[in-house]
Structure formats: structure tokens, C-alpha cells
Amino acid sequence: MELNEEQLLANWSTFLNYIEKYITGERKQKLLDFYLQYEERFVLMPASHKPQYHNCFPGGYVEHVNRVVEASLKVNQLWNEFGTKSNHTVEEVVFAALNHDLGKFGDFVNEAVLPNPSEWHVKNRGEIYTFNTQLDYMTVPDRGLWLLTQLGISISKNEYLAIKLHDGLYDEANKPYLMSWSPETKLRTSLPYIIHQADLLAARVEFEREWIDKLNNTPVEAPKLSKTKQEPKQVVVENDSLKDAMASFFN
Numbered sequence: 067m068e069l070n071e072e073q074l075l076a077n078w079s080t081f082l083n084y085i086e087k088y089i090t091g092e093r094k095q096k097l098l099d100f101y102l103q104y105e106e107r108f109v110l111m112p113a114s115h116k117p118q119y120h121n122c123f124p125g126g127y128v129e130h131v132n133r134v135v136e137a138s139l140k141v142n143q144l145w146n147e148f149g150t151k152s153n154h155t156v157e158e159v160v161f162a163a164l165n166h167d168l169g170k171f172g173d174f175v176n177e178a179v180l181p182n183p184s185e186w187h188v189k190n191r192g193e194i195y196t197f198n199t200q201l202d203y204m205t206v207p208d209r210g211l212w213l214l215t216q217l218g219i220s221i222s223k224n225e226y227l228a229i230k231l232h233d234g235l236y237d238e239a240n241k242p243y244l245m246s247w248s249p250e251t252k253l254r255t256s257l258p259y260i261i262h263q264a265d266l267l268a269a270r271v272e273f274e275r276e277w278i279d280k281l282n283n284t285p286v287e288a289p290k291l292s293k294t295k296q297e298p299k300q301v302v303v304e305n306d307s308l309k310d311a312m313a314s315f316f317n
């Protein structure tokens with residue numbers, strides 16, 4: 067997948083417009099200032115650094131995030147139609163969706179992924195990116211939340227939980243929040259489920275777009291069958307006392 071310059075700029079404009087339209091208060095300007103300050107990095111960022119994962123191409127990040135915002139608004143609507151208690155706002159939906167993968171940015175100095183210096187990996191494996199080892203390890207949700215605190219951007223509890231838990235049960239660390247059987251410790255907002263479902267949907271769409279046709283056009287080798295038919299192995303009872311006992315039982 068490749069995006070041309072026009073598509074990159076259109077996606078970036080959609081992204082900025084989500085902030086403009088849905089985010090209120092002083093954090094709107096803070097978000098715009100931050101994203102515009104690092105515009106070049108964001109516009110060209112991939113959503114992942116391995117071709118096996120989703121949207122691993124220049125511009126893949128913004129393209130993915132826009133899809134998650136759009137899907138989140140629709141998934142939110144769906145949950146509302148089914149009568150869930152809407153104890154979060156539309157602004158929280160968009161804020162969480164916009165920033166759910168922010169941790170993929172890296173930090174203010176280091177980008178999380180860099181162009182792969184290994185020609186061999188680019189040519190033979192299509193790995194155009196490599197992870198930047200200058201960056202200290204943090205999970206994507208942790209780094210995203212940390213970045214927001216560094217920017218002095220206030221964040222609601224619902225948004226915090228939605229960003230933290232957006233990988234759902236794909237991340238073991240989320241179990242205490244998502245596998246609670248006691249009503250008191252269950253989440254009191256549905257926002258993390260909504261963001262997770264929207265993210266899952268977006269990543270699946272991106273996987274199908276990238277891989278399904280390629281996979282279907284690849285001949286699948288039939289499993290090799292042995293030419294000689296294998297007879298089931300016979301178990302021979304060698305135990306004489308067992309044979310004697312059985313003989314006396316049946317006589």
C-alpha cells in the first residue's frame with residue numbers, strides 16, 4: 067500500500083479537523099500545537115514497523131487513526147442504540163480514538179521506528195522499518211498517556227481507561243480490568259470496549275486490504291499423503307495370567 071502526497075495531506079487534514087470539530091477547551095489548542103509541531107513525523111509515520119502488522123507504510127498511522135475515529139463514532143452510536151448507559155461524551159470518544167496509539171510516536175527526541183539500514187531486510191523481507199533502540203521501552207498505551215501528561219493535556223478518567231485498555235484482552239496486563247466477575251470492580255464506562263472494537267475493526271480492514279488477495283492467489287500446497295495405507299497397529303496382549311483369568315471367566 068502506498069499513499070501519494072495528495073492522500074497523505076488529505077488524511078492529515080481529516081485528522082486535524084477531528085480535533086477542531088470535537089475537542090473543546092484549552093486542550094484543543096494544546097493538541098493542535100503538539101500535532102502541528104511534529105507534523106512531518108506524524109504525516110509520514112507508519113502504524114506499525116513490520117509488514118506483517120497493519121498499515122506498515124508511510125502515512126499508515128494517520129490513515130489508521132482516522133479510521134478508528136470514524137469507527138468509534140459509529141460503534142458508539144450502535145452501543146447507544148442497544149441501550150447502554152452512555153456515561154461518556156462524544157468528545158471523550160474522539161479524544162480516546164485520536165490518541166489511542168499515540169505511544170507509537172516515540173518521544174520528543176526519538177522516533178519509535180526508523181528506515182531500516184539493512185538493504186537485505188528491505189529487499190528480501192520487505193522490512194522497510196526498524197525499531198529505534200535509542201527509545202526506552204514502554205508499552206504503546208503507557209507511552210501515549212505519558213506523552214499527554216508531558217504536554218499538560220488534561221484527560222478524563224474515561225479517556226485514560228480507554229487509551230490504557232484499547233488492546234482489550236490481547237494485552238494480558240488488561241485482565242484485572244476486563245476479567246472481573248464482581249460488579250463493583252467492573253468498568254463503569256463502556257468507552258474502552260468501544261475504542262477496542264473500533265480499533266479491531268480498523269486493523270482487520272487494513273489486514274484484509276493488504277493480505278487477503280495476496281494469500282488467496284498463493285497456491286496452497288496440499289498435505290502430502292503416504293502412498294501405502296497404514297493399518298492400525300495391533301496391540302498384542304502378552305500377559306499370560308490375564309489370558310488364564312479370562313479363559314476361566316468365559317469357560
Ligand SMILES: [Fe+2]
Pocket residue numbers: 130134166167265
Ligand atoms: Fe490502533
